[in-house]
Amino acid sequence: MSIISARSNRILLLYYIVIVFFLFSPILMGFYFSFGEQRFPSFPIDKFSLDWYADAWADSKLLDALQRSALVAALVAPTATILGGLGAYADYRYRYPGRRFALALGLMPPTIPVLILALAFLAYLSELHLTASLYGVFIAHTVICLPFAMALIRLRLSQLDPELESAAWNLGAGEWRAFLHIVLVFCRPMIFVSLMITFIISFDEFTIAWFVSGTEQTLPVKVLNMVERQSSPVINAIGSITSLFTLAAILIALLVIKRLDRTKWHD
Amino acid sequence: MSTKSMKVGEKIAAIQTAMMKKMRRVSPFSIAMSTPMLGYQVIFFLIPVCYIFLLSLYRVEFFATVPAFTAENWIHIWSQDYFWSAFGYSVLIGTVTAILSSVISLPIALYLGLSQSFLWRFLCLGIVIAPFFTNFVIRAHTWRGILGESGPINTLIRYVGGQSIQLVDSLVGTIIGTLSLSLPLVLLLQTLSISAVDRTLISAGLNLNARPVQAIFHIILPAARVGLALGFAFSFVLSFGDFISPTIIGASRPPVLSTLLVEQIRGGNHWPRASVVAVSMFTFLFTLVLATILWAYKEPGGEKK
């Protein structure tokens, strides 16, 4: 018997929808505005046009920025996934002194305000002469994407009965082969999810890229410049497209994670 | 023992030793597994963060940062009124956002957390989390459009005959921005902790004559205290350190610590002073989160046998 009455349940559902609407309104509105002919978003839109999408496509600097974002993200995704995945496995399998410290280090970046991290990266990477380049952005993004990869893969590993690895060893598989044939195969779906999520995070990340990239601007940084110059509707056009991709990726990730529950190799 | 069984015994021992060797703690395999992540984070995360502590003590000579051990940056920044007023505003934004997001999320967290269906909870949380991954700069920019003079809200207000309200370029706008940032996270943490409450505790409470509302306040919330506290803490951290909402939606009115930090970089490239702001922020937040966690995990009584 639930302690929430049926009537309260309906009200709460309605309330939930309102909140979802609130959270999605910038995305929905951005989408709406991108079709407006006027330069400044007004409500309601008088004339519909696809001009801004055409403008976005024509802006070569914008496309360059897009390319850079995609490039960095494409490199960050596998790197963060591998590093995070190995960290997750080490935490799953071993009990060593300093395990907690490693775990903390692996999961801490999202808890520190991004601005502080951005400054840290700027100062540190400039000492290494890696700023004003995409290498710096790549390194920094890996640091902040790694925790997500680690958390996701660690979650998946907790569904794996440790005795399965032992059984593989017992049957003659060495540690490496057992890892390859048992652990990796089991984690495959989540590795896929991790690649997607780390890609999105890197692609959409602004603050760190802004500090570190200098003239090699990634897309979000370029967007900020445009925001400051008030060239708004093109921003809406870009925003609509990237949001669509991001949301689609999240949807796929959720579907994969949900299906994982049925493929537990434990109890 | 016969010779045959001795040979078997030896063979078993040999296999066991071989297996032990394979599973020995320090093997190339274990090193290959445990060092990469740790090494990477130490080099590219731990050291940089420690570096800014150091950086706050450096000096700037002729537009270049020079290693030093001076407190002049600290004195300079901490003696400015604008630093403390920015600090105050950051705390204000953090607190208001944390309170608002916790209160707004709670009914939904109860609804989802107490729901029987794992699938429904997963679906609803998934929908709420999704916007979190989209580009925040673009979202903030669109908020400007929504909350602005010619945006849908004010248009609606004027349509029904009212006066348009100032939402952008103000504290209100900033808070709306930080709210949209922290609500998903708070909702997630609250829902997870409420769904983890042992259901028999709730039934036991009802059996002891607690009405549903009493069950919520006297059983569910205390039992979910950790998640609720963490949600509040992280919402505060996110909003306190947010740069995009105050700058884009609030147009730096009022200026907050994050604005200040960026100013130090952009307008003059004074990294040591920027570090002072960063370290101040970090220390403050760290203490706050630590205190929250300690409070959240505090147990009643607790004398050990």
Add this chain to the structure above:
Amino acid sequence: MTDTLLELSRIRKEYGQTVAVDDLSITVSEGEFLAIMGPSGCGKSTTLKMLAGLEAPDAGEVRYCGQRVNELSAWQREIPLVWQNLALFPFLSVRKNVEFGLKMRGVDSQTRSEKAAFWLRRLGIEECAERNIKTLSGGQRQRVALARCLVLNPKILLLDEPLSALDPKLRISMQALLTGLQRELGITFIYVTHSQDEAFAMADRIIIMKDGAVQQNASPQRIFNNPANAFVAEFTGAFNLIEGCIKSSTDENVIASTSVGDLCIASNALDRPQAGTQVLAAIKVHGCQIGTKSKGMKENNQVRGVIVGEEFVGSRSILHVSLTQSNTFKVEYTLGNEKTTRVRVGDEVDVFWASKDAQLISLGNEVMETSHE
């Protein structure tokens, strides 16, 4: 005759396709210790939850002192429950746990404190009052759970397998505590368990359930002496069962032909069954002995079998004697001293019993007698 305090009338409860409880009717009198017993999934916990109002029956009525209370929600009823996993609030101290129900009823702080202190003292745990429940032992936690309910001065107390997590020695002392309390306070206890030992040790009356239906509702003695059907007989573990066909009957005895030969069984309250009726003979394990004819056994039933297993209970053992391929009888056997030769697994022995220790049960699970003394 004591009043009927609580009554379940034709209760039915379904979970999707599964029927947990079907056409269940139970009456509970004031001051009695009632045990509800049965295998897992028989519906006993569901019944308890329906009494407490935590589940609603799909059909039937729950009546308290004659009044229908189906619509009364859980928090409006005053039937506290001692939970199987105790359900103590980990975020409250022992004292606050005990005071909880009083607080929910709006009792003021002073009174709450006094009542809680009284019960903590009464159950011997007053020094634990301010401690966190995680620091208590299993037995202490049990007492907290009890105190939490008793402080509310209930007329009825529900207990859902409360002792199942305790070790044997602690279990026995807790049983003594519970029976002592029940007698002293005169509270009606409704005690759910799957342990036959517990039920038979503590209860005035036992209801045995299977698949959501009552199999027998009687005192422990009666269940042992006159099991209502095959299930109950088997459940007690105190009977050897064998199928047979009636050959003839007299006023005293009935002869049934079985796969181990013709058996002589005492007639019970049944009308004399007709020849040819399929029946189940239930022979008390306690009445079976092994031995040789030369010892002068006067019992009128004897079969031969082979010992296939042995169970130990202290100095006594229970031998499993295989009579035919599908019939194994349990026989009690005392080890005696070193001088007497022991029987071992594999030995051929004769099993004897008197007809008075055997009775007829009709085949199937129909309940033959539901009256209780």
